[in-house]
Amino acid sequence: MVSASWLSLLLLVALATAASAQLSSTFYSTSCPNALATIKSAVMAAVSQEPRMGASLLRLHFHDCFVQGCDASVLLAGNEQNAGPNLSLRGFNVIDNIKTQVEAICKQTVSCADILTVAARDSVVALGGPSWTVPLGRRDSTTAASSTTVANNLLPPSASLAQLISVYQSKGLSVTDMVALSGAHTIGQAHCPSYRAHIYNDTNINQSFAASLQANCPAGSGGTNVLAPLDTTTANTFDNAYFSNLLSQKGLLHSDQELFNGGSTDNTVRNFASSAAAFSSAFATAMVKMGNISPLTGTQGEVRLKCSATN
Ligand code: HEM
Ligand SMILES: *[C@@H]1O[C@H](CO)[C@@H](O)[C@H](O)[C@H]1NC(C)=O
Ligand SMILES: *[C@@H]1O[C@H](CO)[C@@H](O)[C@H](O)[C@H]1NC(C)=O
Ligand SMILES: *[C@@H]1O[C@H](CO)[C@@H](O)[C@H](O)[C@H]1NC(C)=O
Numbered sequence: 001m002v003s004a005s006w007l008s009l010l011l012l013v014a015l016a017t018a019a020s021a022q023l024s025s026t027f028y029s030t031s032c033p034n035a036l037a038t039i040k041s042a043v044m045a046a047v048s049q050e051p052r053m054g055a056s057l058l059r060l061h062f063h064d065c066f067v068q069g070c071d072a073s074v075l076l077a078g079n080e081q082n083a084g085p086n087l088s089l090r091g092f093n094v095i096d097n098i099k100t101q102v103e104a105i106c107k108q109t110v111s112c113a114d115i116l117t118v119a120a121r122d123s124v125v126a127l128g129g130p131s132w133t134v135p136l137g138r139r140d141s142t143t144a145a146s147s148t149t150v151a152n153n154l155l156p157p158s159a160s161l162a163q164l165i166s167v168y169q170s171k172g173l174s175v176t177d178m179v180a181l182s183g184a185h186t187i188g189q190a191h192c193p194s195y196r197a198h199i200y201n202d203t204n205i206n207q208s209f210a211a212s213l214q215a216n217c218p219a220g221s222g223g224t225n226v227l228a229p230l231d232t233t234t235a236n237t238f239d240n241a242y243f244s245n246l247l248s249q250k251g252l253l254h255s256d257q258e259l260f261n262g263g264s265t266d267n268t269v270r271n272f273a274s275s276a277a278a279f280s281s282a283f284a285t286a287m288v289k290m291g292n293i294s295p296l297t298g299t300q301g302e303v304r305l306k307c308s309a310t311n
Helices: 002-021 035-049 052-066 092-105 112-126 147-153 161-170 175-186 192-201 207-214 241-247 254-260 266-274 276-291
Strands: 189-191 227-229
Touching (some): 035 112, 052 092, 192 254, 241 266
Antiparallel strands (some): 189 227
């Protein structure tokens, strides 16, 4: 009895250590020393051609990590890509193109999961945000996620503060991490169906802001392709304006304004709105934590030859 539970405790500790110990920022230092520079210049080129691409790449990494861990499952054709119109993920071609460039310098060495993680960091930097060191060594999944897994791990924009806190907590992310990561909505765009209910039915929204959005996003249905910036002031700059917007009830999504609606996260929003440095530092910390959610390491999974398909 005693020795059996000791053994399982030791096994648990060993497994936990192995899972995190295998990610290392120097993982490709000898096997592919130019990997990071190659990813960075490709991201810089894509973002300078279309600034919104930085937002799209950051969002791809978030969806990858929240569904089945950061294993590039989001890049496989299937449920994660097509789980509803409000997902509308983009940037797959940019990742495929980066993978082609990386394969040309180091054959089947750098995983798609790592490329996506580094591309998310480089996207933030390209749009003027903070930088951080990315732990590396993730491997790629051999399966896509089921639609149930997608639905259970990604919240709709109608989510409440309690639901947001609970989903992030289930990933080992704190309430502060949650508020900081939401600051990613300082860049990028959303479709009318994602914010329709908020601009017509919610009361915690600035009325002239709501009216200007209503002009292009009809009440009943339609407006499927209409876009609005998530940060109404500086859509293509990674800054802390998202939080100032929340203070003046100009969050685009219901789930955004939930972070500043008289609840437990109000003070964190005020802090990030008043201190760009506090936000940058919390965001960088939370991105590393998010990037470390359930990676495949060692001999698990594979290094894909193409990001859009398993080997
Ligand atoms: C769990 C809470 C979250 C919810 C409910 C949420 C919801 C959404 C929605 C509804 C959109 C617009 C989709 C559309 O209408 O096309 C969006 C876009 C976006 N999200 Fe989130 N999101 C969340 C968390 C995050 C996190 C943690 C990140 C990154 C760290 C992120 C990054 C982005 C970015 C950058 C865009 C714009 C993408 C583009 O322009 O292509 N989101 N999000
Ligand atoms: C967004 O996705 C969620 C989860 O799949 C779904 O419940 C919701 O109806 C979708 N909303 C829109 C506007 O498509
Ligand atoms: C607003 O709420 C009403 C009543 O719940 C509902 O019938 C209507 O569809 C909602 N409108 C939008 C744009 O979500
Ligand atoms: C709503 O936003 C408008 C335009 O930015 C501003 O002039 C107005 O004072 C705001 N209203 C409230 C109640 O804060």
